Amino acid sequence: MKILLIGYGKMGKTIEQTALAKGHEIIGRIDHDNAHELKNYTSDNTDVAIEFTHPESAFGNISYCLVHGIPVVSGSTGWLDKFEEAVALCLKKNGAFFYASNYSVGVNLFFHFNEYIASKMQAYKAYDVSIKEVHHLQKVDKPSGTGITAAEGVLSSYTNLEGWVADNPEEKSKLNITSEREPDVVGTHIVTYASEVDKIELGHIAHSRTGFAEGAVMAAEWLKDREGVYGMKDMLNL
The missing domain is CATH 3.40.50.720 (NAD(P)-binding Rossmann-like Domain)
Known part of the structure; x- marks a missing residue:
C-alpha cells in the first residue's frame, strides 16, 4: 500500500x-x-x-x-x-x-475485559471503582484517550455514576481518572475496585510503541x- x-x-x-x-x-x-x-x-x-x-x-x-x-x-x-x-x-x-x-491489540483486549468485569462488579456496592493512567512527560492531553475509553467501558455498567472526572477523587458521584506524567513511560492503565477488605485490579502496561x-x-x-x-x-x- x-x-x-x-x-x-x-x-x-x-x-x-x-x-x-x-x-x-x-x-x-x-x-x-x-x-x-x-x-x-x-x-x-x-x-x-x-x-x-x-x-x-x-x-x-x-x-x-x-x-x-x-x-x-x-x-x-x-x-x-x-x-x-x-x-x-x-x-x-x-x-x-x-x-x-x-x-495496541493488548489494550483493546483490556477494554473488552474491562467492560465485562464492570458488568459484574457493579452489583457489589462495597467496591469503589477508579482509574489511573501514567504516560511520558510529552503526553499533552489529560486524561489520556485510552483512560477515557476505559472509563466509558466502566460507565456503561455503572449507571449510578454521572460520567467521569479528572484528578478529583473527592467527587464521589463521578468516576475518577488520575493522570500521572513520568519520564520514559510508554503507557500504563489500571482500573481498580477497592473495598475495606481487598482490592481487585485490571491493568495494561505497554513496554514499547x-x-x-x-x-x-x-x-x-x-x-x-x-x-x-x-x-x-x-x-x-x-
Missing part, C-alpha cells in the same frame, strides 16, 4: 518502520513544518493515511482526507468534541474512517477498500 503519514513524531516514526517492514511504501511524511504539503495528496496517489497528530490539528487533517477520498486511520486524542462531525463527513462523502484511542504501530498498520490494511466508520472492535471482532 501507498501510505501517507500525517504526524511524524515518535509514533509516526515507529509506524513508518513497521509499515516498511511489512512491504508498504511511505509516500509522504506530513508534520507541523510542512503541513502545507498535505494538499499534494489525494486518492489518486494515496491508498490510506495514518494520522497521529495533536488535538488542534487532528480534525482538520481527518476532514481533508475524507473530502479528498483518502481512507484515514487516526489515533490522535483530545479532539473528540468534533468526532461526530468527522463521522457525518465520512458518511456524506462515502469515505472510510478508522478511529481508536489506542491501537511497537504494539501501537503494529495495530495502526493492521488497521490501515484492513480499512483499504472499505467504506464507513470503524474501530478496533470491528477489526478484532470483539
Whole structure:
C-alpha cells in the first residue's frame, strides 16, 4: 500500500518502520513544518493515511482526507468534541474512517475485559471503582484517550455514576481518572475496585510503541477498500 503519514513524531516514526517492514511504501511524511504539503495528496496517489497528530490539528487533517477520498486511520486524542462531525463527513462523502484511542491489540483486549468485569462488579456496592493512567512527560492531553475509553467501558455498567472526572477523587458521584506524567513511560492503565477488605485490579502496561504501530498498520490494511466508520472492535471482532 501507498501510505501517507500525517504526524511524524515518535509514533509516526515507529509506524513508518513497521509499515516498511511489512512491504508498504511511505509516500509522504506530513508534520507541523510542512503541513502545507498535505494538499499534494489525494486518492489518486494515496491508498490510506495514518494520522497521529495533536488535538488542534487532528480534525482538520481527518476532514481533508475524507473530502479528498483518502481512507484515514487516526489515533490522535483530545479532539473528540468534533468526532461526530468527522463521522457525518465520512458518511456524506462515502469515505472510510478508522478511529481508536489506542491501537495496541493488548489494550483493546483490556477494554473488552474491562467492560465485562464492570458488568459484574457493579452489583457489589462495597467496591469503589477508579482509574489511573501514567504516560511520558510529552503526553499533552489529560486524561489520556485510552483512560477515557476505559472509563466509558466502566460507565456503561455503572449507571449510578454521572460520567467521569479528572484528578478529583473527592467527587464521589463521578468516576475518577488520575493522570500521572513520568519520564520514559510508554503507557500504563489500571482500573481498580477497592473495598475495606481487598482490592481487585485490571491493568495494561505497554513496554514499547511497537504494539501501537503494529495495530495502526493492521488497521490501515484492513480499512483499504472499505467504506464507513470503524474501530478496533470491528477489526478484532470483539
